[in-house]
Amino acid sequence: MKRILNTLLLLLATSAMVYAQEDLLDILDSEQEEVETTVSSIFKAQRLINGHTVVTRKAKELEFLISHRFGRINGGIDQFFGLDQANIRFSLEYGITDKITAGVGRNSFEKVYDGFVKYNLLEQKTTGTPVAVTGFSSMAIRTADNFAFDDDDFNSKVSYTHQLFIARKMNENLSLQLSPTFVHRNKVLDTQKNDLLALGIGSRYKLSTRMAINFEYYYRLTEEITTDFKDAIGVGVEIETGGHVFHLQLSNSRSMVERGFITETRGDFFGGDIHFGFNISRVF
Amino acid sequence: MKAIYSLMCLLMIVSLSAQDRYLTRTGEITFFSTAPLEDIEAKSDKALSIVDLAKGQVAVDMLMKSFEFEKKLMQEHFNENYVESDKYPKAKFSGTFNPSDALKAMEDGVYELDVKGELTIHGVTNPVDTKATLSVESGKLKGEVKFNLTVKSFDIKIPSVVAKKIAEEVEVTGIFNYEPYN
Known part of the structure; x- marks a missing residue:
């Protein structure tokens, strides 16, 4: 009985250790929140050929x-x-x-x-x-x-x-x-x-x-x-x-x-x- | 004998559940480059970092687009032409250090550490070996690091026409105010 208990404990401990050894980067990966960002550089200039694009200049540019x-x-x-x-x-x-x-x-x-x-x-x-x-x-x-x-x-x-x-x-x-x-x-x-x-x-x-x-x-x-x-x-x-x-x-x-x-x-x-x-x- | 064995197993479980990990979502990362014609500075205060005091491990994960520049056009160029943020959205660091027992026990003080690890930017991984400090003050853990990196080693190309504006070497600073993490 005691033997079984010991084995169980050992198993539990090792499994906990395995869990603990998961890469810290993986933790950060899961913690990184999905952020909504603006899509930049749709076009690079205010003109495409002759006509304008959606691009505007930023403040004071x-x-x-x-x-x-x-x-x-x-x-x-x-x-x-x-x-x-x-x-x-x-x-x-x-x-x-x-x-x-x-x-x-x-x-x-x-x-x-x-x-x-x-x-x-x-x-x-x-x-x-x-x-x-x-x-x-x-x-x-x-x-x-x-x-x-x-x-x-x-x-x-x-x-x-x-x-x-x-x-x-x-x-x-x-x-x-x-x-x-x-x-x-x-x-x-x-x-x-x-x-x-x-x-x-x-x-x-x-x-x-x-x-x-x-x-x-x-x-x-x-x-x-x-x-x-x-x-x-x-x-x-x-x-x-x-x-x-x-x-x-x-x-x-x-x-x-x-x-x-x-x-x-x-x-x-x-x-x-x-x-x-x-x-x-x-x-x- | 068997009792000791059981006790050891139990201790292992208990020690694992102790508070060893600290995390921040608001890590400040600044980079600074000084070149003959222009100084370039960018800052992000959204870097994620985690530190494991028991194991002496640390990791940083940040979105390149979270870097803010004074000039918006510079920010656009940075993301679009240099670090290619759409293709390589993140910068990652993972490293190890040797924690002293006092640091593990979160005793007040400033701990100078040698951190060795790997930094990935623009899809390229380079080894980093730098000094860093972790300081503990009334239960609060703070990390600080400063090191230089060369742009070229991350396969980031600087065209010759702007070579006078962008330095080959960039100084990176990080400040992390950690919170306990389970």
Whole structure:
């Protein structure tokens, strides 16, 4: 009887010892609470190609963005594949709070001044909120005259764009964005419509920690009589070095202002009307 | 003889249930890097740590995303480009030390310890051999540690363009206020 008791005790003791020898790291693993964290770096820049992303600047961050679009590469050697012509947009974009960013820019194409405000409504979370959502409103003023208009006063040079960006980082490498867009142009030709709806589709695919492929397409939902204008398509490479983001891209639009590239892109991408361009973004 | 044997068995069980383990969920870990152009500092106060005084074991487990930087963009770069927090969410340490009887008995005092162990960051494990202190003051156990690690040994790449901003060597400090854990 006593023998059995002893054996039992010994068994109990050894089993307790085995339990005690479980790895301390395993204990910590089970103690680590599941925390809901914000999914960061859905996109690395405020621009994908021409259009904005859900990204806003954090409070007190100032971004200086320089963008170039050259002429059409099918201009041939005579135009040095488009590099003879260039238009440029400079902008300063500032994070007022972590959620609100405002910016002003000037595009040499049609001499357009633009200003925008962006508001980050939702952040994607690891658990819970599946998407990040940012609202965007901009106003653009063309200062170059448009001779197609008889009476091209100040009022007719103004256009407005309102967008909603809905983005999700699908996995470590792939991020997608939908961008329902409304553009209002104060004055248009008879063949055009003042109000135009479009749906933007964008993606970023990470090739390495510092390089990604970006794609952007704006599908115009409003039909116009004129067939002069095409949907904007762009594809580019993104290179990131701490503080700087470089974009090298090909697109069929010349303008870098929403009204311009969403509603008045003239190039036929698959016909070779492609503009080489780059964005250089520096955050201070 | 048999009685002694039984007693020993009983003692073993009793000794195991004594208070040897201490845990904290709010361990403070700071890292500091100083380079010609920029000093970088990040802090987390959410590190988990457990210490077993009887066995002389210690472990730390923390989420890399819990590190907070003064500049948000720097924090994003840290998680995205350097430590790749989505792929390697945690930093872990597990080590051993030689506890004195006084420390085991939780007598007031400051105990200098040599801690040897393994640290895993960015999916890479390196041996760590460092001095640490455990101090006991009226039943409260506090741990402190400071050591240097080289970024390269954890396979964290620093591109040459930012080499002047990020130091090769980083100073890591940890402060843990432990609570009894069963």
